Amino acid sequence: MFLVALVPVSAWCQPGLADASLEQLLDIQVTSVSKKEQKLARTAAAVFVISQDDIRRSGAISLPDLLRMVPGINVSQIDANAWAISIRGFATRYSSKLLVLIDGRSVYTPSFSGVFWDQVDLPLQDIDRIEVIRGPGATVWGANAVNGVINIITKSSLATQGGLLEVAAGNSIEPITTLRYGGKIGSAGAFRAFTRYSKFADGKLGDGALAADGWSRTQGGFRTDWDLGQRDAITVQGALFANRGSHSRYHWFLNVPSDLPFAEKLQTAGGDFEASWTHTSATGAETSLRGYFDSYRRVDLGTVELSKTLDFDFQNHFHTLQRHDVVWGSGFRTTYSGVPAGSPVELSPTFRTDRLYNVFLQDEIAFSNQLWLTVGSKVEHNAYSGFEYEPSVRVAWNPSSRNTLWGAASRAIRQPMRAETGISLNLLEMPLDANTVFITTIAGNPRFRSEELNDLEVGYRAVLTRRVSLDMDGFWSLYRHLQTIELQPQTINTKTLPVHVVMPFVYGNKGRANNYGAELSLEWSVTSRWRLAPGYAFLQMNGSLEPGCIDPFFPNLVHDSPRNSFQLRSTGNVTRTLEWEYTAYWSSAFSQRTVPHHLRFDARLAWRPLERIELSLAGQNLLRPGFIEFTDTAQIAATQARRAIFGKVSWRF
Numbered sequence: 001m002f003l004v005a006l007v008p009v010s011a012w013c014q015p016g017l018a019d020a021s022l023e024q025l026l027d028i029q030v031t032s033v034s035k036k037e038q039k040l041a042r043t044a045a046a047v048f049v050i051s052q053d054d055i056r057r058s059g060a061i062s063l064p065d066l067l068r069m070v071p072g073i074n075v076s077q078i079d080a081n082a083w084a085i086s087i088r089g090f091a092t093r094y095s096s097k098l099l100v101l102i103d104g105r106s107v108y109t110p111s112f113s114g115v116f117w118d119q120v121d122l123p124l125q126d127i128d129r130i131e132v133i134r135g136p137g138a139t140v141w142g143a144n145a146v147n148g149v150i151n152i153i154t155k156s157s158l159a160t161q162g163g164l165l166e167v168a169a170g171n172s173i174e175p176i177t178t179l180r181y182g183g184k185i186g187s188a189g190a191f192r193a194f195t196r197y198s199k200f201a202d203g204k205l206g207d208g209a210l211a212a213d214g215w216s217r218t219q220g221g222f223r224t225d226w227d228l229g230q231r232d233a234i235t236v237q238g239a240l241f242a243n244r245g246s247h248s249r250y251h252w253f254l255n256v257p258s259d260l261p262f263a264e265k266l267q268t269a270g271g272d273f274e275a276s277w278t279h280t281s282a283t284g285a286e287t288s289l290r291g292y293f294d295s296y297r298r299v300d301l302g303t304v305e306l307s308k309t310l311d312f313d314f315q316n317h318f319h320t321l322q323r324h325d326v327v328w329g330s331g332f333r334t335t336y337s338g339v340p341a342g343s344p345v346e347l348s349p350t351f352r353t354d355r356l357y358n359v360f361l362q363d364e365i366a367f368s369n370q371l372w373l374t375v376g377s378k379v380e381h382n383a384y385s386g387f388e389y390e391p392s393v394r395v396a397w398n399p400s401s402r403n404t405l406w407g408a409a410s411r412a413i414r415q416p417m418r419a420e421t422g423i424s425l426n427l428l429e430m431p432l433d434a435n436t437v438f439i440t441t442i443a444g445n446p447r448f449r450s451e452e453l454n455d456l457e458v459g460y461r462a463v464l465t466r467r468v469s470l471d472m473d474g475f476w477s478l479y480r481h482l483q484t485i486e487l488q489p490q491t492i493n494t495k496t497l498p499v500h501v502v503m504p505f506v507y508g509n510k511g512r513a514n515n516y517g518a519e520l521s522l523e524w525s526v527t528s529r530w531r532l533a534p535g536y537a538f539l540q541m542n543g544s545l546e547p548g549c550i551d552p553f554f555p556n557l558v559h560d561s562p563r564n565s566f567q568l569r570s571t572g573n574v575t576r577t578l579e580w581e582y583t584a585y586w587s588s589a590f591s592q593r594t595v596p597h598h599l600r601f602d603a604r605l606a607w608r609p610l611e612r613i614e615l616s617l618a619g620q621n622l623l624r625p626g627f628i629e630f631t632d633t634a635q636i637a638a639t640q641a642r643r644a645i646f647g648k649v650s651w652r653f
Contacts, residue, residue: 032131032151034362034374035140036286036317036327042372044394044406045137046072046459046473046519050130052155057571057581059604059618061168061176061198061646064117066124067150068585069569071535072134072519074561076595076630079213079639080200081118081245081266084560084630087134087148088477089515089541091560093636096483097146097414097451099137103154103237104313105274105292108144110354111305111337111347113417118243119268119296121217123178123196125164128155134519135475136455138390138412139376140327142358146412146453147477154237157182157190157225163653164194170646174199188227195220203639205248205261206628211639212263215245231280240271248637249301254428254440261637270296285318301635303345307337325364327376332357337418348422348444354383370398384416385450402463410457413450420448420483420507427505437498442485442505449509452480472520482511482543483557487550510549513558514542530572537565560630562597564588579606579616595630599623600641606648614650619643 029037033045040047048070060066064083068075074091076084086095094114100107107120130152137149160182168176176199182192199216221239228234248261274292281287295308315329338351362376377391392410399405421444428440459473486508493500517539524532543558545551569583582603589597601623606616625643 030131031153032133032137032149033140034327034364035315035329036325041401041404041461042396042398043404044372044374044396044408044459046134046457046475048072048132048134048471048521050132052128055124055127055130057579057604057606059581059602059616059620059648060124061173062117063120063122063124063152065620066130067132069535069567069583070132070134071521071565071567072537073132073148074565074587077641078630078636079211079247080203081213081215081243082247082636083117085115085117086561087132088475088517089513089539089561090147090557091630092557096144096417097453098148098150099141099145100150100152101141102152103274104151104276104290105272105294106309106311107294109307110309110335111307111339111418113144113414113419116268116298116300118215118217118245118266119241119270119298121198121219121241122152122154122239123166123180123194125166125178126154126160126180126192126194128153128159134473135408135457136390136392136410136412136453139362139378139392139410140360142331142360142378142380142390143356143382143388143413143415143450146414146451154223156235157192157223160192161190165651165653166196168198168646168648170644172201172203172642172644173646174201185224185226189224191222191224193220193222200245203642204626205637205639211248211261211637212246213248213639215243215266217241217243231282233278234276236275238271238273240269242269243267247301247635248639249635250637251635252428253425253635256428256430258430264302266300268296268298268300270294270298283318285316287317288315289313290315301344303339303343305337305339306351307335309333309335323366325366326362328359328361330357330359344425345419346424347418348424352418354418356383357381372396380415382415384421384448385413388413388415388450404459404461406459408455408457410453410455412453412455414453415450416448420444421446423507431498432501435498436501438501438503440503440505442507445507448483448507449481451482451509454478454480467525469523470520471522472518474518475516477513477515479511479513479515481509482513482554484508484510484545484549484551485553486510487552508549508551510546511551511554511558512544512546514544516540529574530570533569533571535567535569539563560590562587562590577608580604595628598627598629612650612652614648616648616650617645618648619645 028040033043064075067073074086084091090097094112096113100115133149137145164180166178178196180194196219202214203211205211219241223237226234245266246263249264250259272294276290278288290313292311298305311333313331317327333356336353341350358380360378364374366372374394380388394408396406423444425442430438432438455477457475461471463469485505488504491502519537521535541558565587567585572580574580585600600621602620604618608614621641621643626640628638629641631638
């Protein structure tokens with residue numbers, strides 16, 4: 001079977017990171033740390049950039065598979081349409097401490113605090129780069145940017161001119177088709193429009209039985225970019241999508257041997273619209289306004305969820321007093337969300353409107369051409385915990401043009417979600433005998449507090465030799481008020497038959513953790529045509545409960561990430577028209593789960609017989625198919641990670 005993928009000629013002909021010198025890598029401009037362009041060499045944060053060339057060479061067909069290349073990100077597939085993706089621990093299907101953005105638009109779900117990754121499946125060839133911050137980013141991005149930020153930045157429509165057609169097939173996917181076309185609008189504007197259809201096959205359950213987790217996605221969208229003179233630029237973009245599929249799921253959130261999996265539909269549809277304006281004054285100050293509307297309807301685990309978000313953001317960036325580089329701004333977000341009455345998962349009230357107000361200020365002070373101090377804070381007001389502040393102090397020192405030492409101290413919060421304050425749910429119903437039913441319930445806590453992180457980080461990045469570069473960091477993280485599910489006194493209702501024996505739980509904030517770890521990545525240019533990029537991450541999680549708290553689920557949460565993980569990525573040009581890449585990933589076992597240590601091997605071979613055509617053959621998980629990467633706690637039956645083989649053929653017109 002062959003997968004067909006089209007890559008623009010510009011991506012093949014222009015020098016990418018694979019052709020850049022290692023010194024040039026330190027000059028890469030990133031925007032996610034300070035909401036302004038900043039050289040990687042003077043960035044006081046643990047940042048990893050996935051470039052256009054990395055994306056093209058990866059062979060990935062989904063964002064989660066693409067993110068596997070980042071040391072420190074734990075990517076575990078639960079089934080064909082659900083993933084557990086986290087940075088520095090606390091992995092679940094939703095991973096509430098990770099903020100994900102697409103061109104500044106948050107795709108974080110406020111009802112359940114996390115990301116539905118099947119709703120973030122955009123065409124990878126339209127991505128300019130992905131900036132990954134490991135560690136807090138709340139000073140500029142706000143609540144929920146606790147353990148990390150993934151900022152997906154798409155290409156300007158000027159960079160995607162002409163036509164692109166992609167058709168894909170393999171043993172785990174049916175033909176995936178992408179059609180994109182870009183053109184000019186007069187002398188000042190450019191546009192692109194795309195449509196894409198993808199379909200993924202069912203996997204297998206742990207016992208080898210066929211699961212019901214296949215799904216399909218239909219999507220389309222557009223982007224326009226306008227240069228209104230030298231000082232003003234406008235971008236307008238939007239997209240619509242519809243997903244259809246199913247899960248193999250259990251009846252109850254707490255598994256019992258008699259609860260056998262069954263198929264239940266997964267159905268979601270929605271869209272987004274975003275517009276932004278940027279103005280550069282005669283003095284060089286930059287002002288931007290951005291607004292977006294995002295909406296979706298999701299049927300998942302037997303529950304219908306509706307969400308509509310309207311967001312406005314203002315930002316100003318200027319230099320003053322020679323030494324100060326200031327970024328400040330404010331924003332407003334309103335979200336209408338809920339589930340209809342009578343759903344298995346009930347919220348009180350069923351629908352509500354939440355508003356978020358924020359203002360932030362960050363000042364980078366240059367003490368010299370080698371030393372920078374950045375201080376700032378974001379202040380937010382949310383509907384659940386009121387005012388929250390998220391300050392940070394960062395310092396970067398360049399003792400030479402090839403070395404950077406940095407340190408940071410930050411505070412970040414994860415604001416309460418709707419489920420934690422107003423949920424009502426039966427976790428389990430099990431008959432004990434003909435006249436008695438045992439019921440386990442969970443209820444929301446209106447006084448639920450924000451989870452809090454106080455974090456210290458240090459790092460070092462350098463070009464060690466003409467062929468070797470190094471990027472490493474260490475961190476110590478203190479968490480307070482972590483979510484707990486606390487056991488309450490048992491009740492017995494004898495007024496009706498059958499008798500109800502109820503074991504109630506309620507959400508609380510009595511969890512704590514003291515974690516530390518390190519991340520390391522290397523770039524080694526073995527030859528002018530061959531690069532190796534090893535990476536390693538270590539994470540030690542130490543969770544505890546406050547005295548008197550009984551939460552049987554908390555140990556699983558703080559140990560749902562590997563302590564050690566290692567990867568080795570090889571990128572090579574065999575000839576001018578032939579490319580060969582492979583990546584090996586190793587992960588240690590999860591201490592509280594049935595996930596063993598495992599080794600994954602992915603490979604890609606690509607050939608360009610003509611200037612506008614690329615053929616490639618890719619394989620994923622080639623060594624050990626048939627193991628479970630993650631076992632979710634929210635009713636989904638985990639399916640086996642399969643061996644996938646697919647090909648690519650590309651044509652640009």
